[in-house]
Amino acid sequence: MSMGKTRSMEINGKKVFFEDGETVLNVAQKAGIFIPTLCSRPDLPSWGACRLCIVEVDGIRGYPSSCTLPATEGMIVRTMTPDVQTVRRNTFQLILSEHPSSCLTCKNAKECDALRIGEFKAGRVIGCNTCSAKDHCEIRKLAEYFRIREITVPSLYKNLPLERFDPFLIRDYNLCILCNRCVRACQDVLGHSAIAITKRGHDTKIGTILEVSHVESGCIFCGHCIDVCPTGSLTARNSRWASSNPEVTVATSCILCSHNCQMIVEEKWNKVVNVHPEMNLSARREYCVKGRFCIPSLVNARERLKYPTIKRGDIQKEMVPVDWDEALDYTVANLKKYKPEEIVFFLSPHMLDEAIFVFQSLAKQIANNQVVYSDDDLREYLKKGVKAIYTTEQSIVLAEAPYIDFVILQDIFTSKYQELANVVLPTVTFTEETGTKTGIYGMRTKVNRSAKPPGLSKPDWVIGVEIAKKFNISELSYSDLDTVQDDLFLHGNLEVPLVPKESLFYRGIPIASKVQEFRNLIRAQQELAESQGVKFVAKF
């Protein structure tokens, strides 16, 4: 923001101050003067298409839109003259004539809203009650302001087909008011140009150039377009019906790669229902499809481990659910059979710093400091004759080497690796625990708990500390997270390998196996690469 000289102008007879480079709309909003607008957004470049923010200015012919009009010294602006209001009302009526507007003009809308709790899921939006964007719709807010009870202009509903063919977004351009926010976010903020305005006249609509699919048009599915959409035209497939009225909203970080983007997790019914970045575009970094769309499906996947299990029975070995005490006793008793050189810890780089610190310390005490972070390193240790593996990730090495004496699998999801393990300890995803995570450039970000862990599952660091307690290791007798963090702070860098942005795995699990939409995206990208005859590289 350029810090210029403070200047003054007059809006509705009130003297207001501004700095160079501000628009009249900006100045008015700062002064608490309401001007209706749909297409403008402070974090996007001005566009001036909805024509609702028109004002009357001395010395300027016609009605300029205040969102594009730079404020100048001594300007005299009137925002509420009768003519301006009439033109605005008529323009808003024109917007409503394209939009399903029965609920917007209904005089019983308030009572109706109070009676209907939750959403009415519907294939097509025929009114606000069947719209998933009801709670954040900006047209609804303006409809309350204008209070139009009858639309006199002819109905121009376009009856376009619902666009459901891309993996993450559902697009209903019948609701679109062509504010161009999505295109501006895509082109001007991110520089991707995956979407554009196509066609002309009344047929104008948002789409991809040459009407190719979004995968082909270079869309990276960052979801910025959804976040800026003032209507329900653009909605996220996985969260459109669940994301309204979240019970808890938690600011946390995504740890699916080492960029550790900040995100806001919305929780409802003890489940993560939606994840979105900071709503102010200028304050956010580029978001990838994993963080934007995959987290709810990933962490809410049905196949979560809920109870510790141990392998029991001498002839017919089977996994039996037990309580934590028994599972850890069994684990510790077995680990004690091996010499420290025979035990190796495989720590997932997706684990939070506290957990990694606890397990590193544990490995120092009981496993001769034998810690690995990747499958290749684990293979090296197996060649050296390691007999017991404590793994916190679904490692393919377990399947490659079924001869290992004793395997402890600390995992989130059920899998075929369970059969290969002697003990399975259920742990939690990063949305269900609190801690910190070090990412690129050594930046440490905070991870906050937003959802309840399922069953008896416990955070990684708690399991580590409890095992240490069973071993009677006094250095690791932590009572709470703060004490772990204090020691972690003294310890300094953990030297954990970074997770690249392109990683397709979370703790050894392919994200695509849990997130159907992500699977579809990868498949579509593969098909595209095949049809173009180029090597497939996942792009997001």
Add this chain to the structure above:
Amino acid sequence: MSSTVKRVNIGMATCGIAMGADKVFDIFKQLTPPEVTIHKVGCLGFCPHEPIVDVVSEDGTIVRYQKIDEVKAKEIIEQHLKNNQPIVSYLFQESFDILEKQTRVVFRNAGLIDPEKIEDYQTRGGYEGLKKALEMDPDDIINEIQQSELRGAGGAGFPTGLKWTFTRREQAKDKYMICNANEGDPGVYIDRLIMESDPHSVIEGMIIGAYATGCNHGVIYIRMEYPLAYERLNIATKQARFRRFLGKRILGKPFDFDIQIKRGAGAFIVGEETALMASIMGKRGHPRTKPPFPGQSGLFEKPSNINNVKTLANVPWIISQGWQAFHSIGLSTGRGTSMFCLSGDIKEKGMIEVPMGTSLREIVYDYAKGMSTDKPFKAAQVDGPTGEFLPESHLDVSVHSGGIVVLDTHHSMVKLARFFLEYSQKESCGKCVPCRIGTRAMLVILDKLLNGIGQQKDLQLLEELANTVSKASLCGLGQTAPKPIQTTLKYFRDEYMSLVSTNKFRVEVV
């Protein structure tokens, strides 16, 4: 007995070629005696009479034939070129009267010179204006243009000299001189005539403008539907570059300027200056709100000056003849000439150039020689699809350059208004709400009226919508799109009233 034939000029603009002038040209090329030279020339403005063949004698007298086909061409070669006997039945001598009546400044060379030969242009005083201008101070040139009271011929009529001062006073390394040749109005081909018949006049005007405003880049934005004009402009820029009228150190002066020609993609809205610049930059042709004006921040966010083809073609003439010559044409309401593309129910269709301030009555009854049908004059549609319908009571007003469609009494004004509204509606860029949705809503109401199910309240709604669209729209297209409706409602309201359904119980069945 006239003197011997020296050259033959064949009208080979788009209109001529469409009527078969290329075949006529081939015949002449094959059969003409070697002492007679054959020239492709542009359009005189008599498009319905094409192909026009001028036979020029040694003493300069012109014998003009009209509607020549291959058979007639052979007869002319045999009788006129070889035996010096003009064929009276094919003659088009009345064209000289019509031409004499006109004041041809912009069309000064149209139809007389070969547009693909720079020598032809130079023999008629071409590039003299540039040579004179380069000796002058840029401020003096702007002064000259300001004193001549030249106004933009694109429609808005903004004083050209004043516009040039805006760009001149900006300090920037790169400045752009843009020529708006995206003539999108249906049925108007004035810019095409100039570019096809006299491309050098536009280029010379641009160079003078660039020198006066300090621009170093030039862009001609020409619509895609004018391939011949594009080709001829390309040839002309090459020739000008070869003669050092373009390029580095023009005519030895420390002044660099070159012109690029950019073709449009077929949109009417790109005639709006901000949309045109967006299109040149490779973006979608969307207008934006002003300020900032192009003079401050235009093409590639650099100071840019944008003028119409017709405006620029005036500039060399003003510089070489002096501002007084230009100022003496026209009335105090407007100096110089206006160009019209006449069509509709009139006898002489085509393009004319008349002094500013010429009344509609003169244009219809003198230049166009009155109505072609036995029905009387009802209205004239002026200024393109977003223009006005003027009734008989307005025959004495003068109008801006552009198209004039003259209509007799058998036309339905509502249907015509609907036609023009539909065009604007289709060509709306879709950016702003009033223009995109409002014009469509008006169209739906008009259809309702025309289908006999319109009510009195629909008429009121139509008026209110027209008012909203013209007041709230972002650019000139939307602001003027309701004009056909507004003017027909004003002058021919009874036609709308007759369409209003009296049956209150009749409802629309969708």
